[in-house]
Amino acid sequence: MRSRFLIFNVTFWSTALIFNACNSTSSKALSSVVYDPVDTDSIVLATPSLLMDKLDSLKKGLLYFPPVDSINKIEPKAARKMLKDSIFLELKKKPKHIYLTFDDGPLLGSQAIDSIMTAKGVKASVFLIGKHAKMSKMLTKYLHRYLDNPLIEAYNHSYTHANHRYQTFYADANTAFMDFIKAQEELELKHKVARLPGRNIWMFDDVKRLDGRNGGTTAEMLHEEGFSVFGWDVEWRLNGKTGDSEQTVELTYNAMKKFLDKNMSLYPNNVVLLMHDDMFQLPKAQMQLGALIDSLKQHPDYNFEFMSDYPKKY
Ligand SMILES: [Zn+2]
Known part of the structure; x- marks a missing residue:
């Protein structure tokens, strides 16, 4: 089982770059960022039991960042929110x-x-x-x-x-x-x-x-x-x-x-x-x-x- 991997969708975390540098003009974020795009399909097809597996791994201190599109496909809405909240909670505990x-x-x-x-x-x-x-x-x-x-x-x-x-x-x-x-x-x-x-x-x-x-x-x-x-x-x-x-x-x-x-x-x-x-x-x-x-x-x-x-x- 993959224990430590990250999947990102930049739109999930932020596209906001608040300041510009080096005489640059406007800074416009684009292009998705994908870290180690494994296991995406399993999340897209997430079932409540799969979701619980992910939450279990979070409890063990392993961080898992599903892409936002995948999170949005998780039903019901409460489960989606629970997953997001759990991820943020784990991040807060880390250095x-x-x-x-x-x-x-x-x-x-x-x-x-x-x-x-x-x-x-x-x-x-x-x-x-x-x-x-x-x-x-x-x-x-x-x-x-x-x-x-x-x-x-x-x-x-x-x-x-x-x-x-x-x-x-x-x-x-x-x-x-x-x-x-x-x-x-x-x-x-x-x-x-x-x-x-x-x-x-x-x-x-x-x-x-x-x-x-x-x-x-x-x-x-x-x-x-x-x-x-x-x-x-x-x-x-x-x-x-x-x-x-x-x-x-x-x-x-x-x-x-x-x-x-x-x-x-x-x-x-x-x-x-x-x-x-x-x-x-x-x-x-x-x-x-x-x-x-x-x-x-x-x-x-x-x-x-x-x-x-x-x-x-x-
Ligand atoms: Zn420079």
């Missing part, structure tokens, strides 16, 4: 996983991020741009601080960042793909993990989620090359030049908590926060990052993770 991710480094702000992670003792994931590491000796130094910090894992965010012309960049998927390969080699990155500039695209294991714009072909090429491509659930925005929040620490913390509590993230109990290195140039902003981490650390069931370990399953 939660926080992924602090920073894009576009090395930049002004990278050194502070590196220091804050060390001071707070939490893991962070940085998605780096190849050409930034060569722009000055100082940025090269920041790159090496990241690479040498055991609390930081460095990943690929392309060499050129598409020169901020995303539509054109992804229209030539081969060139875009090679831009990532160049960054991978020049930054000497150990992990095959990437985030596409200007796009909230996910492609890892059997999961594929696009955002309605081009870039999917580049992501597929990276995935075929062995990369996991990750987007984000929640973005925090802050003006790096002034240190002013366009979005307070409290709002960001509440958004992350809501994504966990309401199962709104791409993967339940795992929430990915997007930030950018240049947000944290000034002490005023750096203090806010520290405050956000302190708020998250108040939860004993929240754990800080690297994106190379995403998603944490049970």
Whole structure:
């Protein structure tokens, strides 16, 4: 009997991506997400006894996530609700996983991020741009601080960042793909993990989620090359030049908590926060990052993770 498997329909958990990143325009969720699509038929034909089997396995601590279409076919309505409630109840008991991710480094702000992670003792994931590491000796130094910090894992965010012309960049998927390969080699990155500039695209294991714009072909090429491509659930925005929040620490913390509590993230109990290195140039902003981490650390069931370990399953 399969004891640990997950089946998702993204519309069940959420299609809401509340903020956009990297100069992107609107973020539109599409494309269903299917994790290990086994046993679907048995659920579609669910009988009360089958339902009870599923609930039994939940009681044993095994999580089972049927697709929403299947849940909706379970009769009567009360049984359907019971299954959903049981799943959510089990999720609430499990550890939660926080992924602090920073894009576009090395930049002004990278050194502070590196220091804050060390001071707070939490893991962070940085998605780096190849050409930034060569722009000055100082940025090269920041790159090496990241690479040498055991609390930081460095990943690929392309060499050129598409020169901020995303539509054109992804229209030539081969060139875009090679831009990532160049960054991978020049930054000497150990992990095959990437985030596409200007796009909230996910492609890892059997999961594929696009955002309605081009870039999917580049992501597929990276995935075929062995990369996991990750987007984000929640973005925090802050003006790096002034240190002013366009979005307070409290709002960001509440958004992350809501994504966990309401199962709104791409993967339940795992929430990915997007930030950018240049947000944290000034002490005023750096203090806010520290405050956000302190708020998250108040939860004993929240754990800080690297994106190379995403998603944490049970
Ligand atoms: Zn970026």
